[in-house]
Amino acid sequence: MPVMSYIQAVTTALKEEMKRDEKVFILGEDVGKKGGVFRATDGLYDEFGEARVLDTPLAESAIAGVGIGAAMYGMRPVAEMQFADFIMPAVNQIISEAAKIRYRSNNDWNVPITIRAPYGGGVHGALYHSQSVEAIFANQPGLKIVMPSTPYDAKGLLKAAIRDNDPVLFFEHKRAYRLLKGEVPEEDYVLPIGKADVKREGTDITVITYGLSVHFALQLLKSLPKKVSTLIFWTLELSTHLIRQQLLKLRKRLVKYYWLQKIIKKEVSLEK
Amino acid sequence: MSKERHEALGLSDDQVLEMFKTMLLARKLDERMWLLNRAGKIPFVISCQGQEAAQVGASFALDRDKDYVAPYYRDMGVVLAFGMTATELMLSGFAKAEDPNSGGRQMPGHFGQKKNRILTGSSPVTTQVPHAVGVALAAKMEKKDFVSFVTLGEGSSNQGDFHEGLNFAGVHKLPVITMVENNKYAISVPIEKQIASKNVSDRAQGYGMPGITVDGNDPLAVYEAVKDARERAINGEGPTLIEAVSYRLTAHSSDDDDRQYRESDEVEEAKQKDSIITFAAYLKEVGILTEEVEKELNQEIGSIVNEATDYAENAPYADPEDALKYVYEE
Numbered sequence: 324m325p326v327m328s329y330i331q332a333v334t335t336a337l338k339e340e341m342k343r344d345e346k347v348f349i350l351g352e353d354v355g356k357k358g359g360v361f362r363a364t365d366g367l368y369d370e371f372g373e374a375r376v377l378d379t380p381l382a383e384s385a386i387a388g389v390g391i392g393a394a395m396y397g398m399r400p401v402a403e404m405q406f407a408d409f410i411m412p413a414v415n416q417i418i419s420e421a422a423k424i425r426y427r428s429n430n431d432w433n434v435p436i437t438i439r440a441p442y443g444g445g446v447h448g449a450l451y452h453s454q455s456v457e458a459i460f461a462n463q464p465g466l467k468i469v470m471p472s473t474p475y476d477a478k479g480l481l482k483a484a485i486r487d488n489d490p491v492l493f494f495e496h497k498r499a500y501r502l503l504k505g506e507v508p509e510e511d512y513v514l515p516i517g518k519a520d521v522k523r524e525g526t527d528i529t530v531i532t533y534g535l536s537v538h539f540a541l542q543l544l545k546s547l548p549k550k551v552s553t554l555i556f557w558t559l560e561l562s563t564h565l566i567r568q569q570l571l572k573l574r575k576r577l578v579k580y581y582w583l584q585k586i587i588k589k590e591v592s593l594e595k
Numbered sequence: 596m597s598k599e600r601h602e603a604l605g606l607s608d609d610q611v612l613e614m615f616k617t618m619l620l621a622r623k624l625d626e627r628m629w630l631l632n633r634a635g636k637i638p639f640v641i642s643c644q645g646q647e648a649a650q651v652g653a654s655f656a657l658d659r660d661k662d663y664v665a666p667y668y669r670d671m672g673v674v675l676a677f678g679m680t681a682t683e684l685m686l687s688g689f690a691k692a693e694d695p696n697s698g699g700r701q702m703p704g705h706f707g708q709k710k711n712r713i714l715t716g717s718s719p720v721t722t723q724v725p726h727a728v729g730v731a732l733a734a735k736m737e738k739k740d741f742v743s744f745v746t747l748g749e750g751s752s753n754q755g756d757f758h759e760g761l762n763f764a765g766v767h768k769l770p771v772i773t774m775v776e777n778n779k780y781a782i783s784v785p786i787e788k789q790i791a792s793k794n795v796s797d798r799a800q801g802y803g804m805p806g807i808t809v810d811g812n813d814p815l816a817v818y819e820a821v822k823d824a825r826e827r828a829i830n831g832e833g834p835t836l837i838e839a840v841s842y843r844l845t846a847h848s849s850d851d852d853d854r855q856y857r858e859s860d861e862v863e864e865a866k867q868k869d870s871i872i873t874f875a876a877y878l879k880e881v882g883i884l885t886e887e888v889e890k891e892l893n894q895e896i897g898s899i900v901n902e903a904t905d906y907a908e909n910a911p912y913a914d915p916e917d918a919l920k921y922v923y924e925e
Contacts, residue, residue: 392729429698
């Protein structure tokens with residue numbers, strides 16, 4: 324099985340989906356000739372041409388909004404926000420439009436768009452190139468939010484996002500891009516959105532996290548005496564509803580939340 | 596209006612009569628909705644009155660079997676021309692389950708109907724502009740010969756989505772026609788406090804597309820402008836911005852009192868130019884709208900409006916638990 328980096332897994336998923344379905348296309352700033360500022364769309368312009376790897380004007384609301392329009396028509400756009408920090412001008416399009424179009428039209432219209440954005444710190448990005456913005460979207464009905472933690476997850480989940488008939492925000496940790504490497508099958512596979520991965524079963528302490536933080540949590544686990552506590556990790560996808568269900572099932576008194584943003588903590592703990 | 600105007604545009608007598616009928620139906624439905632609102636039967640009205648000529652004139656210049664429209668909340672004339680029925684509009688007014696726009700989930704005026712290629716709209720204004728540009732992008736990518744048509748008020752032409760959308764369309768030469776229905780008011784704010792340029796259409800220059808201002812009370816002038824724009828779009832020559840100037844004859848909505856911010860003389864003056872009167876005068880002048888035809892038309896529209904009202908009033912509401920449906924694909 325080939326070993327690849329997290330960002331190579333992203334590029335591979337995009338490439339395979341574009342080959343599989345002509346309706347899939349990419350739009351965003353610098354995604355074309357340059358292949359993206361992080362090189363996530365590297366080589367796709369040459370392979371699929373300008374029409375399907377579209378360099379857009381620098382205007383995030385249009386990147387999202389034009390993608391939404393094309394998706395309503397029946398295309399499968401993958402819109403790139405250059406940094407998650409710059410998604411803010413597109414929030415109205417994402418929350419008022421993409422998230423609500425199926426609901427507000429009583430199931431008449433839908434928006435099969437994927438919006439990718441690199442998030443997180445650790446790459447000398449300072450204030451405006453390091454933020455984790457998922458909490459803004461995590462409590463919005465109609466959106467699905469995916470934050471993969473391994474190259475294997477990145478490929479399988481991005482494919483699932485592109486094939487999903489509802490809007491998916493796909494956040495990629497930018498430090499993970501080249502830091503994380505792992506085995507990724509060459510064949511086509513899709514991981515289900517909405518299911519968490521239990522990294523380790525246990526009884527004493529529950530740790531819920533996602534994205535790059537899964538690896539921090541796994542490191543922490545190594546430093547803890549095994550007899551004292553055991554940890555459970557749910558990762559793959561940020562599904563507060565699912566986490567709540569799992570917590571109710573476990574009926575554990577002691578639940579700790581590490582690396583979860585405040586709003587997500589609140590969402591998760593509502594039915595604790 | 597000279598006698599041959601509609602013939603010179605390639606419109607038959609039947610077609611212009613159909614245009615007038617659609618305008619009149621929009622007006623009469625709108626008037627009925629106000630009555631129903633004041634009688635406490637429907638929660639809200641947001642009017643098309645004063646803008647029917649622009650809406651219907653433009654729609655008739657489009658291919659109503661192929662083109663996509665992204666209307667804004669006043670566009671009853673557009674959606675009627677694109678196949679939504681009077682009954683369906685009344686179902687929306689009463690917020691009944693059968694409302695094809697939203698199943699009673701949205702306020703009236705929030706149009707959408709996939710089978711007629713009417714994109715669903717929301718309340719935050721101007722979001723529909725990038726959507727229409729996206730549909731036009733799809734047309735170009737798929738090499739299809741349709742255009743997308745998007746409308747908005749002049750107030751909305753100050754939103755970022757207007758500028759972002761038009762610039763995108765201009766850069767990629769997309770087959771999208773944007774029509775700003777300039778009714779001179781953004782709720783209470785008059786045009787001179789909204790826009791620094793002389794015309795909304797002046798803004799087209801910044802996006803590399805033709806910008807045209809037409810008399811929005813004249814359905815034939817609007818028809819001509821949209822027809823030309825469609826031809827350019829289909830020929831790969833890109834987008835057009837059209838500004839159709841008319842006047843909002845009612846308050847902003849059933850919850851607004853326009854006496855707080857404008858003089859009744861101004862409204863009375865605008866009513867002299869009301870297209871329902873002026874276009875009827877043209878059709879009479881050219882011998883299309885005879886007394887007999889007018890009488891039949893009024894009767895026919897009267898019964899359409901009555902039947903639509905009765906049907907919608909008696910139709911069931913959605914079940915309460917339906918409010919939880921369709922957040923995601925089911």
